[in-house]
Amino acid sequence: MTTSHHEDHPLLADPARTPVAVLGAGAMGAGIAQVAAAAGHPVHLVDAQEGAAAKAVDRIRDGLARQVAKGRTGQGDVDALLGQITPLTTSDMTTVPAVALVVEAVVEHLDVKRVIFRQLEQSQSPGTVLATNTSSLSIDAIVREATTGHDAALHGGRSPALQHPGRVLGLHFFNPPPVMRLVEVVRGVRSDPAVLQAAAELVRRWGKTPVLCASTPGFIVNRVARPFYGEAQRMVEEGLVDAATVDLALRRAGFRMGPMELTDLIGQDVNLAVGESVWHQTDEDPRYAPTDYQRALVRDGRLGRKTGRGVFTYEDGRAVDADPDEELAGRLVGGPVVTDPVARTLAMLVNEGVDLVHRGEASAEDVDTAMRLGTNYPKGPFGWLAELGADRVRETLAELDLVYPGGRYRPSEAL
Ligand SMILES: NC(=O)c1ccc[n+]([C@@H]2O[C@H](COP(=O)([O-])OP(=O)(O)OC[C@H]3O[C@@H](n4cnc5c(N)ncnc54)[C@H](O)[C@@H]3O)[C@@H](O)[C@H]2O)c1
Incomplete structure (x- = not known):
């Protein structure tokens, strides 16, 4: 993928002043949080289950301790990285602090993701980039109006479309995120090309190799x-x-x-x-x-x-x-x-x-x-x-x- 001129996008500002929230502290969320923290971002690692985010930080610490033992990294770098990650327990995503980028990595359920993106839209500024790590769900299905499902039922039979779908995209990491270099940058029908380019450049700065693809079933790899x-x-x-x-x-x-x-x-x-x-x-x-x-x-x-x-x-x-x-x-x-x-x-x-x-x-x-x-x-x-x-x-x-x-x-x- 070619680099283009979106380097002035707010996502690409100094990482220390560009906070990231990772939602879901499972296998993928913990790994993505580690990658973002290693690149210098303050990271909020959020999980609905009591203790899950803190346990994820423990797993990251254990993994890094093995890297220190093998001489691949220093304890000082590890301490700095861990100091960047703040665990948070909540199922209400309107309580997540204001960030430049959200990477959602909760369970693979369309309804759950739809609810979360609507909560984020209420609480995060319209400039915040909202990414999902979904493996199989369509970006468009998360963004658009829905009249069926739990999310629609919650909203009296009609769950609204997102108001700012341009800043929604897929960032599909591979397991385990700290090791796997590939990230599929997935464009929904409504995704803003400038946001896609900036997100691709961001993951490149995280040491990853972005590829761009449409929100087609299975994306490229699958x-x-x-x-x-x-x-x-x-x-x-x-x-x-x-x-x-x-x-x-x-x-x-x-x-x-x-x-x-x-x-x-x-x-x-x-x-x-x-x-x-x-x-x-x-x-x-x-x-x-x-x-x-x-x-x-x-x-x-x-x-x-x-x-x-x-x-x-x-x-x-x-x-x-x-x-x-x-x-x-x-x-x-x-x-x-x-x-x-x-x-x-x-x-x-x-x-x-x-x-x-x-x-x-x-x-x-x-x-x-x-x-x-x-x-x-x-x-x-x-x-x-x-x-x-x-x-x-x-x-x-x-x-x-x-x-x-x-x-x-x-x-x-x-x-
Ligand atoms: N495992 C993989 O190889 C892989 C690879 C690429 C993408 N993905 C995708 O990444 C996402 C996460 O997968 P995983 O394997 O890390 O799952 P996981 O089951 O390991 O972790 C999911 C976490 O999300 C939390 N969670 C569930 N509902 C929540 C909610 N409403 N709010 C906040 N937290 C909630 C759970 O407590 C759990 O800790 C899925 O969308 C999956 O399709 C997985």
Whole structure:
């Protein structure tokens, strides 16, 4: 993303005089508070649950103590950082002190977020930038009028649109925020371009790499990544290859982890929920249809490492039954498309990336950056497109479409 001339935006003033409020002191909120404090901002870390914000500060302190022990930072810097964070317990966001930026990171419920943004609008000045760390909700759904849901009921059946939607955007951090460099800067239909640019520059100053995208289901990373899981699951479901071998084939293609071991790490339930959300929000586009294979894992409580069993079985943190067939992996890759996990996966990742750009939701450069930093892919979709060529990708999709009609493998118009 290119830098532009919004450096005089109040968000970009001296951090010491630019307070930030982070709402929700869970895994994400605590990490975001740490990042903002490290950049020199006074931070109010707010949580509705008694003691949660203070406990989050303790977790930040413990994490930093480990960094000091490893010699990565000094105790003086840690004390200064911790001194910047003030925990606050309240469920009434009108009581949050006046700040330049709010980053909301409470539970993933549209109604809860809608209520919070309306409270913020009552109490914060119209210049305060209001960001949400939502992974799956639309920025526009937070901003607009609503006639259903808890929030509407609270307001006598009609919950109002925000009066100043221009200053509302998504700042989608990745877990854990102090480590992960990527931040998706998400524009709602009403978001002010100057606010988006200033927010992108701010997170850059926080040491992050911003990418800009529209408020499209899954944004960039959670959308483009869907076929990485879906293709492997379909192949295993059909008995074309076993789970350990599909993982091996993709690791050999440069992915740090295969899709099966990766979903066991993420949690099959968490990964399925993201997939379901994108699928529902795209009117059940067959491209994103969750697999029966993954649904069965979740139904059977095989959630992955956290339950000791997912695709694989874990003992002492190691998969004990991930036994790839090296010879088979070698034979499938470069063979017929239908049984080649790498050809299928790459063609679909390219198709997703190209389509997102074709719809005007992000730039090609940002899509590649997002996938490399957000998912650790060795390349982005446009990197693979350059390597494979559009003809080859189109032919791969056409072959798959012949075998599996129904629209999942329809090529993007841009191909
Ligand atoms: N966990 C991830 O990997 C991840 C990554 C990116 C974005 N997100 C998004 O970040 C947000 C937070 O996720 P998380 O994993 O940190 O959740 P979490 O459950 O760890 O923490 C949420 C916190 O919000 C507090 N809370 C709930 N309702 C509140 C309210 N009305 N007012 C104030 N505080 C309230 C809870 O007490 C809890 O401490 C969600 O929107 C999620 O979709 C999560």
